[in-house]
Amino acid sequence: MAGNCVEVAFNKPKVELHVHLDGTIRPETILDVAKKRGMALPTDSAEDLARLCMLCKPATLTEFLCKFHHFMHVIAGDREAIKRVAYEFVETKAKEGVLYVEVRYSPHLLANTEVDPIPWSQKEGDLTPDEVVDLVNRGLRAGENTFRIKARSILCCMRHMPNWSMEVVELCKKYRHSGVVAIDLAGDESLNCEAHPGHRKAFEEAVRSGVHRTVHAGEVGPASVVKEAVEVLKAERIGHGYRTLEDRTLYEQLLKKNMHFEVCPMSSKLTGACDPDFTKHPLIRFKEDKANYSLNTDDPLIFNTTLDVDYSITQKYMNFTEKEFKRLNINAAKSSFLPEKEKKDLLNRLFDAYGMKKPALKGGTENSRDIQLIMSTHSE
Numbered sequence: 291m292a293g294n295c296v297e298v299a300f301n302k303p304k305v306e307l308h309v310h311l312d313g314t315i316r317p318e319t320i321l322d323v324a325k326k327r328g329m330a331l332p333t334d335s336a337e338d339l340a341r342l343c344m345l346c347k348p349a350t351l352t353e354f355l356c357k358f359h360h361f362m363h364v365i366a367g368d369r370e371a372i373k374r375v376a377y378e379f380v381e382t383k384a385k386e387g388v389l390y391v392e393v394r395y396s397p398h399l400l401a402n403t404e405v406d407p408i409p410w411s412q413k414e415g416d417l418t419p420d421e422v423v424d425l426v427n428r429g430l431r432a433g434e435n436t437f438r439i440k441a442r443s444i445l446c447c448m449r450h451m452p453n454w455s456m457e458v459v460e461l462c463k464k465y466r467h468s469g470v471v472a473i474d475l476a477g478d479e480s481l482n483c484e485a486h487p488g489h490r491k492a493f494e495e496a497v498r499s500g501v502h503r504t505v506h507a508g509e510v511g512p513a514s515v516v517k518e519a520v521e522v523l524k525a526e527r528i529g530h531g532y533r534t535l536e537d538r539t540l541y542e543q544l545l546k547k548n549m550h551f552e553v554c555p556m557s558s559k560l561t562g563a564c565d566p567d568f569t570k571h572p573l574i575r576f577k578e579d580k581a582n583y584s585l586n587t588d589d590p591l592i593f594n595t596t597l598d599v600d601y602s603i604t605q606k607y608m609n610f611t612e613k614e615f616k617r618l619n620i621n622a623a624k625s626s627f628l629p630e631k632e633k634k635d636l637l638n639r640l641f642d643a644y645g646m647k648k649p650a651l652k653g654g655t656e657n658s659r660d661i662q663l664i665m666s667t668h669s670e
């Protein structure tokens with residue numbers, strides 16, 4: 291992977307909030323599972339398969355989403371594979387120095403029964419979306435025990451499948467004490483929620499039942515999608531959100547609300563969401579405005595990347611400093627969907643690791659400007 295030859299930009303514990311489980315699968319695992327299941331793939335070389343799955347130059351979100359067709363049919367419907375993918379994901383994140391991660395996926399896209407339509411042209415089997423969640427939970431928990439980091443999950447509704455969304459929120463409720471912390475809406479942003487009330491209803495139920503909410507918005511879609519995410523879906527965090535900057539009033543409102551933006555630098559270049567010249571990236575504006583954001587990989591398999599690559603990009607092209615890396619990770623921890631007590635423990639671990647004095651936290655409600663004050667009392 292590209293990350294192997296990149297110097298580590300921030301060699302301290304990190305928090306990652308936006309990464310897709312199905313966008314992190316190891317090519318070696320896909321090959322192993324295909325072999326075990328007697329499935330033919332165009333190659334039996336992990337390197338060639340990685341090349342097939344990756345985007346090398348800026349494309350479109352649609353071209354990017356097509357990449358999943360190369361491998362999802364191999365993993366979907368296979369209990370052992372799903373557990374393994376979740377376990378290996380935790381191993382990868384531990385190696386990247388991640389202390390806490392929230393990983394997201396669509397349970398329906400990994401199932402082969404009780405899902406309409408059955409995805410990836412699979413034959414009907416006996417793995418339901420509900421059991422997929424249980425398998426991922428078990429894989430993540432096994433990974434946590436072995437690699438000593440914390441991993442929680444977010445269940446994705448898919449923009450083009452509004453008929454799945456009510457079940458997604460019900461799964462969030464069912465598994466809220468087994469590792470699932472929130473609901474998300476992913477996929478093609480051109481499909482808005484007005485035309486697809488299934489998402490709105492699911493997010494209303496999430497609000498009613500206290501399920502946390504994040505929404506992919508303003509990645510390739512306009513600022514109005516961000517507005518809809520905040521006002522209609524009551525999103526507490528925004529996945530990507532770059533195009534929020536096109537609506538000044540909205541941006542200022544979200545800054546004031548301390549809205550968290552889950553920023554994915556390499557992803558934003560390769561999906562065509564942002565100008566490929568990183569020195570023009572919206573993240574620079576977020577940094578200047580001391581906005582609340584995190585740095586994330588999104589889909590490392592497809593972007594041929596690691597978390598270190600994303601950090602290095604911001605250091606090299608956007609003048610990110612160690613101090614900013616600390617600030618953004620503290621904001622990520624504060625914006626995580628952990629219960630307050632666990633959030634405080636995570637923050638304390640970060641403060642220790644960053645050599646910072648622990649502030650008296652008032653129930654985790656301080657905003658990024660408070661953190662700025664805390665930071666300004668510490669030299670790098």
Ligand SMILES: O=c1[nH]cnc2c1ncn2[C@H]1C[C@H](O)[C@@H](CO)O1
Pocket residue numbers: 310311312313355358394395396399446476477478506509557561588589
């Ligand atoms: O960056 C993204 N934008 C929109 N949808 C995405 C992105 N990355 C992954 N997805 C989709 C494809 C996956 O199959 C799905 C669930 O993880 O979410």
